[in-house]
Amino acid sequence: FPANSVALPARLMENPRAFAMDASFAARVRALATHRPSGDLPLQHAWHCATALAGNLASALGLDAARNDATHFPAMAIDAWLRANLASPLRVDQLAARMGWGARRFHTLFCEAFGDTPHGYQTRLRLDQAVQWLMTGTMSLADIAYGVGYPDQTTFTRAFARRFGKPPGAWRAAALA
Numbered sequence: 001f002p003a004n005s006v007a008l009p010a011r012l013m014e015n016p017r018a019f020a021m022d023a024s025f026a027a028r029v030r031a032l033a034t035h036r037p038s039g040d041l042p043l044q045h046a047w048h049c050a051t052a053l054a055g056n057l058a059s060a061l062g063l064d065a066a067r068n069d070a071t072h073f074p075a076m077a078i079d080a081w082l083r084a085n086l087a088s089p090l091r092v093d094q095l096a097a098r099m100g101w102g103a104r105r106f107h108t109l110f111c112e113a114f115g116d117t118p119h120g121y122q123t124r125l126r127l128d129q130a131v132q133w134l135m136t137g138t139m140s141l142a143d144i145a146y147g148v149g150y151p152d153q154t155t156f157t158r159a160f161a162r163r164f165g166k167p168p169g170a171w172r173a174a175a176l177a
Contacts, residue, residue, distance in 0.1 A: 028053055074099050075113045082122055086129055087149040090122045122149075127163050130156070134172040141168055 021029065032053055078099060082090075095118065096106030107118065114121045126148040133144045145156030160168045 073109045073113050078110070079114075082125055086122075086126050087147060089149070090118060092118045123159060124163075126150070127160060130160060130168065131164075131171075134168055135175055137172065137176050144168070 078095070081095070081098070092107055092110075093103040096103045099106065101109070110118050110121075116124065130144050130148050133139050133147065139147070141156070142153045145153045148156070150156035150159070157167050157169075160171070164171055166174075
């Protein structure tokens with residue numbers, strides 16, 4: 001899995017600060033840090049754990065995603081919603097309304113927080129998920145394309161090759177070799 005391809009909100013790395021971790025939180029951090037994908041604990045589970053951990057971290061740092069100002073843009077809630085709805089078409093105005101923002105302001109703040117447009121970020125998330133499914137070797141390329149929201153395999157193949165430099169079939173063959 002190409003490490004630099006994982007989609008993360010840019011604002012997660014801003015404004016570092018120290019905080020005390022309780023034993024439960026520390027145990028989850030250690031478990032996630034030492035995770036190695038296997039049949040028993042797939043990479044998808046690690047993604048779920050990382051999302052939950054990010055939510056716990058936000059709570060520990062006192063970040064209130066419900067506050068409606070630019071310093072408290074709900075990046076984690078947006079990221080979680082986009083990951084949970086990969087196959088759905090993205091309507092920025094609907095997502096903005098869901099998060100309590102106007103479409104223009106939402107788009108501006110999204111670009112600042114994620115370092116990409118909403119569509120660009122969703123594309124990265126979709127292709128990250130596609131890579132995970134390609135690594136299992138069990139799904140057809142068409143099923144993967146539909147599963148991550150592409151209308152057909154051709155559109156998926158073009159987007160995948162543009163990002164990773166080779167079509168998904170060739171990428172899978174190299175990864176599983």
